[in-house]
Amino acid sequence: MADRAVHVPEADRPQDIRNIALVGPPGAGKTSLVEALLVAAGEIGRPGSVEEGTTASDHDGVEVRQKRSVHLTLNPVTVDGVKVNLLDTPGYADFIGAMRAGLRGADAALFVVSALDGVDGRTRVLWEECAAIGMPRAVAVTRIDHPRADYDDVVARCRESFGPGVRPAYLPAYEGSGDDRRVVGLWGLVSERYHDCQGSPAGSGTGGGTAPSPAPRPVPDRVREAAGPLREALVEEVITGSGDEVLMDRYVEGGELDPDLLVADLQKAVAAGGLHPVIAVSTTTGVGVRELLHELPLSCPDPTRRPFPSVATPEGRPVPGLSCDPGGPLVAEVLSTAADPYVGRVSLVRVFSGTLTPDSAVHLHGHGVPCGLTGTVELDRVGNDERAGALAVPLGRGSRPVGRAVAGDLCLVARLPDARTGDTLSDPGRPLRVSPWRFPQPLLPVSLAAASSADEDKLSQAVARLVAEDPSLRVEVNPETRQMVLWSLGEAHLDAALDRLEHRHGVRVETGGVRVPLRETFAVPAQGLGRNVKQSGGHGEFGVCRIRVEPLAPGSGLEFVDETVGGVVPRQFVPSVEKGVRAQMADGVESGYPLVDIRVTLYDGKAHPVDSSDAAFQKAGRLALRDAAAAGGLAVLEPVSDVAVEVDDSYLGPVLSDLSARRGRVVGTGTASGGRAVVRAEVPELEITRYAVELRSVSHGTGVFTREYLRHEPLPPQAAARLSRAGRG
Structure with a gap:
């Protein structure tokens, strides 16, 4: 991008900042809307330069190879003296981690809904997630200029899905019918300004100013008559939601309402969470884009109006009284990290308190996270003191340095090599951590193996960097199956991770199925003889033992009992027999699965005064356990998980049927x-290795689930036969 006269978006105080996350399904037009807003604000020179899957501020430094948005990206613009940080979040369910990071960095959410596709189940889930954290929300309806678009219908469906607080703030006026139907104007119901869009180009701004909107004109009588009741309902929502008693009294008395006062109360009503204004836009013709651009600072709350996140000391003591104050102690958080080929690690940071400056000393503090199927937890990482690199904001396809980031602002920070997504940045003299x-x-899950010996040397380090960038990934080396397992949120998430491994970190891997950690146990009591006698000249081996094996309750492990009398097995060799039994249990006796939950009783044996040894009786113990297994029946045990599925009520029946087909036992609803x-x-667990993908299909994207290891229990004969056939195949 040429160095023309460009205004770098900056803010000196939190009240002049708006942080807004764009949320919605893929195909709704979030990225196109961001680009249109950047063009209207003059931040980029022309439309059509950004494909779905990238953004004008893609600071990754690498070409995005999937045609889908997989990253959280920052796009700052200046509107009427206010810095608006647009956070473009991925729409695909596999990248919900980046979407939640965007919500963490934002103070309001703009839901982008296509006038053709309406509201899907996944969008309803995201709306509820925003509601749960008290996030103010608004709605942008795109593609309103399409011949099949029905703005009134999609607004009605939004109200049905999101709640009665959804009210149109702008109404499009149409002329013509069929393929000749077009938008000719927009009426702002709060401001009472009608914008004539006939012949209005999408336009492009220059420099740092905002492109002017079409000149307001008198509202046509036909538009006012048709939409009067909608304006009345919106005005009531604004007055009620803002709590403005003076305006309420004037409204009740039937007096004239100043539109400027209504606009001022609109932000209060949105911040309170009861009102969700809807605006109509078209990114192809530019209709509504300038209106939305000007509406964002007016409708969305500034950072001082949002609750401050919970903060504690590294020891866990709460730190009350913090606020969005540029003069307060530094409290900032890493929303995402990426590797840039030129400057190294780049972190997207939200400053909650204090002021972050280039080259300032910061303290990093990380959080413990659960790891994979085992459920183990990595302890909090008390990070090192580091020095932040240059600060920048994205601008077009590049970035521009900034001198500081005040409380409430977002920026890119270079050269924080140990930073992970979710880490807290604070003053080294006063270390803090954000919840x-x-x-x-x-x-x-999917298993990973290096494609070559050269990749083997780099694999562990590359995977560690991958997880540091994306906490939605987990990596574990399963001690039972000895596989390196990468856990992801879905196939698209997995593809993106493998792509980063190869093209960013230079490591090629081979993927495969994940072996479920099966086990064995004795189904019935049995006896075994272990005879280890080798006397072929010189020093030999001699160890004989007889054992009884009995099954125990799940989780009992090994119970070893010595019932020998008369020294048939000398005292010093009894522990040797137990060692041999334990070693054989770990190796398995029939299928190679670990043997668990048995009582082994040593009741007889023989020894030789010269040839008996610790090693001889260890081997005898192994042989005795194998002999008992051959004599008595073994049962294969499979792991069973406690699964909790949350789904739209309309898909409850298909989910229950699917769980039943997976040998699931429903224990409650x-x-x-x-x-x-x-x-x-x-x-x-044999039945749910790919449940993350299959549940999405069964529930049309509305289902989510959690799983937790419960216990091992016997594998049914039919399932064992299928497993055996699969192994032979």
Whole structure:
């Protein structure tokens, strides 16, 4: 991008900042809307330069290879003296982690809904998630100029899905019919300004100013007559939601209402969470884009109006009294990290308190996170003191340095090599940590293996960097199956991770299925003889033992009992027999699965005064256990998980049927927020290795689930036969 006279968006105080996350399904037009807003504000020179899947501020430094948005990106613009930070969040469900990071950095959410596609189940889930954290919300309806678009219908569906607080703030006026139908104007119901859009180009701004809107004109009588009741309802919502008693009294008395006062109260009503204004836009013709651009600072709250996140010392003591104050102690958080080929690690940071400056000393503090199927937790990382690199804001396809980032602002920070997504930045003299946002639990596993010996040397380090950038990924080395397992949120998330491994970190891997950690146990009591006698000249081996094996309750492990009398097995060799039994249990005796939950009783044996040894009796113990297994029947045990599925009530039946087909046992049902159904079931892990993908299909994207290891229990004969056939295949 040429160095023309460009205004770098900056802000000196929190009241002049708006942080807005764009949320919505793929295909709704979030990225196109961001680009149109940047063009209207004069931040980029022309439309059509950004494909779905990238943004004008893609600071990754690498070409995005998937045609889908997988990153959280920052796009700042200046509107009427206010810096508006637009956070473009991914729409695909696999990248819910980046979407939640965007909500953490934002003070309001703009839901982008296509006038053709309406509201899907996934968007309703995201709306409820925003409602749960008290996020103010507005709605932008795109593609209103399409011949099949029905603005009134999509607004009605938004009200049905999101609640009665959804009210149109702008109404499009149409002329013509069929393919000749077009938008000719927009009426702002609060401001009472009618914008004539006939012949209005999409336009492009220059420099740092905002492109002018079409000149307001008198509202046509036909438009006012048709939309009068809608304006009346919106005005009531604004006055009620803002709590403006003076305006309420004037409204009740039937007096004239000053539109400027209504506009001022609009932000209060949106911040309170009861009103969700809707604006109509078209990114192809530019209709409504300038109006939306000017509406964002007026409708969305500044950072001082939002609750401050919970902050504590590294020892866990709460720190009350913090606020969005540029003069306060430094409290900032890393929303995302990425590797730039020129400057190294680049972190997208939200400053909650204090002021961040280039080259300032900061303290990093990380949070413990659950890891994979094992459920183990990485302890808090008390990071090192580091020096922040240059600060910048994205501008077009590049970035521009800034001198500081005050409380409430967002920026890019270079050269924080140890920073991970979710880390807290604070003053080294006063280390603090922000309570983390809720990271999604990765539930789709795949095994990883280096493609070559050269990749083997780099794999561990590359995977560690991958997880540091994206906490929605988990990596574990399963001690039972000895596989390196990468856990992701879905196939698209996995593809993006593998792409980064190869093209950013230079490591090629081979993926495969994940072996479920099966186990064995004795189904019935049995006896075994271990005879280890080798006397072929010289020093030999001699160890003989007889054992009884009995099954125990799940989780009992090994209970070893010595019932020998008369020294048939000398005292010093009894522990040797137990060592041999334990070693054979770990290796398995029939299928190679670990043997668990048995009582082994040593009741007889023989020894030789010269040839008996610790090693001889260890081997005898192994042989005895194998002999007992051959004599008595073994049962294969499979892991069973406690699965909780949350889904739209309309998909409860298909989910229950699907769980039953997976040998699941439903143990309870209930309800969650928004009237969604919750199903608790015990399901074998053999049946849910790909449930993250399959549930999405069954529930049309509305279902989410969690899983937690419960216990191992016997594998049914039919399932064992299928497993055996699969192994032979």
